[in-house]
Amino acid sequence: MIEPYNKLVKLAARAFYDDLTSKGDNQPKTGRSDNRGIAVVVLDALTRRQWVREEDLAKDLKLHTKQLRRTLRFFEEEKIITRDHRRETAKGAKIYSAAVAATADGQQTAKEGEEKVKLHTHSYCCLDYAQIYDVIRYRLHRMKHKLKDELENKNTLQEYICPNCAKRYNALDALRLVSFEDEDFHCESCNGRLEVESDKIASQEGGDGDDNARRRRREKLKDMLQKMEVQLKPLMDQLSRVKDLPVPEFGSLQAWEARASAAVRAANGDINAGDSKISQLGYNGVPMPYSGDTKVVVDFNNAEGKGEGVKSETDGTGLKVLPPWMITSGMNLTKEQRGEVKQEAKMDGTSTSTAAQYTDDKKSTIGLEDNKNIQDEYIKAYYAALLKQQQELEEAAKTQLSNTPPADDPSSSTSNRQVGMKSKREEDDDGTEWEEAPFTGNGNEGYKVDLNVEAEEVPADQEEDDDVDWEEG
Amino acid sequence: MFFHIVLERNMQLHPRYFGRNLRENLVSKLMKDVEGTCSGRHGFVVAVTGIENIGKGLIRDGTGFVTFPVKYQCVVFRPFKGEILEAVVTMVNKMGFFAEAGPVQIFVSNHLIPDDMEFQSGDMPNYTTSDGSVKIQKDSEVRLKIIGTRVDATEIFCIGTIKDDFLGVINDPATV
Known part of the structure; x- marks a missing residue:
């Protein structure tokens, strides 16, 4: 059930995040620091995992944690992953480890040693499939919409820019910009002649108002729209395939751990081997009213x-x-x-x-x-x-x-x-x-x-x- | 879009109007004050149609002016995005043209004018189709669609388009 979703994630990663660089623009790009493609690698790795501690992921990918974190933060902003940060003792971390082992092969021996009371902040991340599906659909919709809008020149707000002071205006300012000397728009601050701003996708080369240019622009837009349809076809197909499938849901980190450990308990046959002391004290050692489910097992x-x-x-x-x-x-x-x-x-x-x-x-x-x-x-x-x-x-x-x-x-x-x-x-x-x-x-x-x-x-x-x-x- | 609503206003009346027709004076002053004004919230006040209620006047210390809270019915005009309006062209330039629908100013920029209309400069700047059958110039009447509004506290400005079905010139003064 998760497979089609994973494919969707992989396709999306390659379509949208392929040439993403997580480095700031101020740093010179050398061959070494060129980290394009990292995003794809990270997303692929996440499709093979559920909740994962970020340090572990970094280790697995042989990435620096900082670099990984930067990428993850980006994906969090893109609403592709959910992250969870919590301060926890070594014991808390063990709960997670047990859960991981549960998803891996179900054999885990957690030993009960003296725990350090020291708290560390650990970050976990996980793909949010439901949201990914929506994000991708929205993205495609916006792309198509933008192109179509421009193709029809519909509902777009014309922008004007002053070549002298680079001040920008839009059509809503038009009334204030009219001057009575000539028929142009003039800048409010420097009285320079405003030019039509042409930052629209296809209008770079066209002289404004020129009939030929307009036609060329239309053709270019049409071309782009077609190319988009063709190149993103696999992605859209996957989207429609996934449409009726139930979304794999891991829930929040804690819920997931609870479930994973419950699973391993069932697998091992010792349903009750849980250490209820751990489970009933929360991650910070605060007793929780009833949390029998969040139990480390085994x-x-x-x-x-x-x-x-x-x-x-x-x-x-x-x-x-x-x-x-x-x-x-x-x-x-x-x-x-x-x-x-x-x-x-x-x-x-x-x-x-x-x-x-x-x-x-x-x-x-x-x-x-x-x-x-x-x-x-x-x-x-x-x-x-x-x-x-x-x-x-x-x-x-x-x-x-x-x-x-x-x-x-x-x-x-x-x-x-x-x-x-x-x-x-x-x-x-x-x-x-x-x-x-x-x-x-x-x-x-x-x-x-x-x-x-x-x-x-x-x-x-x-x-x-x-x-x-x-x-x- | 027009609305018939009730608004309230505190009117200050000079003592010289006190007398038999205080009420008439108050109403005429109200009309003079509010008709034609624009508020971002309600739009343009087109006309006062009636008085709901005039409250108790309060004499201001020092001046002798009296403040009356007046509730009045009025017709307001508030343009909305997506609304279709008929407007009269007031100015044409190469950036587009300005038109007026009653109190509202509307700007239609040249990329929201159909592609087959070209700007012709000269004595009477205008937009004309290649076959010359349709011409937009000053005093033309156009039907346009509002695609954006800019609402300030005391001002409303719109931008419109005529690049859609059934929009454009509806009555050309040159041919009449």
């Missing part, structure tokens, strides 16, 4: 951590454990279909290895590659098991009536919820509701809100829970 450390949580519940030391309550039943169904046979055998291997891994983050990423497959398998299996557990749980809850919290008995699942994560509200099919309690320690407070008898049991599991409590109602 954190295998986390995934393993969750595995760990199941195996050894005591060991919940602030890892990013995958909270099972984030699993919605629809997602789990897909898990179910996957094999859960081999899981047990692998569980041990992975959990030990992961245990090693999150003791040291740096190491873990290296070791990660090896048992990634194993982990994948494991995660799938784990989810399947988890689903079963949850279903049982729900059953129990149903039988018990809504008064007793279903979460009371299966300690394994509750332990998982410990993780220092802000819980999001999600609605289960059976109307189970999770609520967010903004801070921990006093988990009991959260329970008071709407829960009941069993409240004490759960906090017992949550000694380690630094940030958040979860509840089930």
Whole structure:
């Protein structure tokens, strides 16, 4: 669907921006500094990308960032690209990286190191296809209109110029310019004789009023119009081809990142591996009310951590454990279909290895590659098991009536919820509701809100829970 | 285009007019003041057609003049872009010609005159077709289309074209 649009962009780039030079006119043009064609290269490169950080683009194109930026600014003015600037930490940049990886091949390991709190301004750019389509159409329309207007000499405002002082007038000033000595127009300031300004495309050589010149001009204009029709035919064809197609829309930078990371999550099968801490703190570390969607995904450390949580519940030391309550039943169904046979055998291997891994983050990423497959398998299996557990749980809850919290008995699942994560509200099919309690320690407070008898049991599991409590109602 | 609208004006009346026909004096002074004037907003005031309301007069300190707020109906003429007008040619030169439609001055530059009309200088400068059948000179009546207006606070000036279907000379004084 994006292909015809990309072709359109490429055609337009070659038609309109081919001989664009981004250098100022004051600099002498040497062979070296001649950068015509850069615009085309940049636009072509953008057709192969979605949102891209400008530094990365510069690196890919082996261009200086300044030069690239100048070109991009030009395109922004031409309404061909949209740009986004934001101040962000290294973490914010990582969100983007994850999203990029998502569009690339879907395998990405974002490691959770100590982030520098320093903010950098990063610029991102992206083609704005909807607008490009309009811009090109408008441009063609204006070109045709100008030529046709001139061809018919219609509705054009005649301009006059004073050869002495170069002052310009137009026909609307005519009344003030008439002098009574002769029949010419005279300049207001120097009383010089005004001449008809001839900056119109085709009128350069023609003497004014001369019949021959007029005819020649007409022919030249006609010729130009025809040439334009012929040379821009591919572009117009492409425009009409694209006309009925849906416009590829990437949305704003944030929306795009969210979608990209959601995609990779789905691809990896670990829907819930998102690090919700990152997602809920905005790019500047300001908590956002609900931003579960803008999540970096794919954190295998986390995934393993969750595995760990199941195996050894005591060991919940602030890892990013995958909270099972984030699993919605629809997602789990897909898990179910996957094999859960081999899981047990692998569980041990992975959990030990992961245990090693999150003791040291740096190491873990290296070791990660090896048992990634194993982990994948494991995660799938784990989810399947988890689903079963949850279903049982729900059953129990149903039988018990809504008064007793279903979460009371299966300690394994509750332990998982410990993780220092802000819980999001999600609605289960059976109307189970999770609520967010903004801070921990006093988990009991959260329970008071709407829960009941069993409240004490759960906090017992949550000694380690630094940030958040979860509840089930 | 003509409009019939209500305008308001503060009239200053000299004490010598106070008396039985204060109102008549006020109206005649109003007509004398506003008819023929031009405002960028409303166009040319062609005629006062009636008085809506005359407010309470206020005596100015020191002078004895009295200010009356007067609401009056009037006909205004406001040229618009794209409007077709009939006008009388007032001057012809090689740059084009000037014409008047009532109070409005219109300039038609030579590239907005049909290509087959040539400028002929001389005693009576004019634009003539090659076969001499159509001639534009002073006092010719032309139908033209306004393609641009220049509206100042107290002045409206237009440029027009006769390079379109059904535009051009409608009554040539030379042949009458």
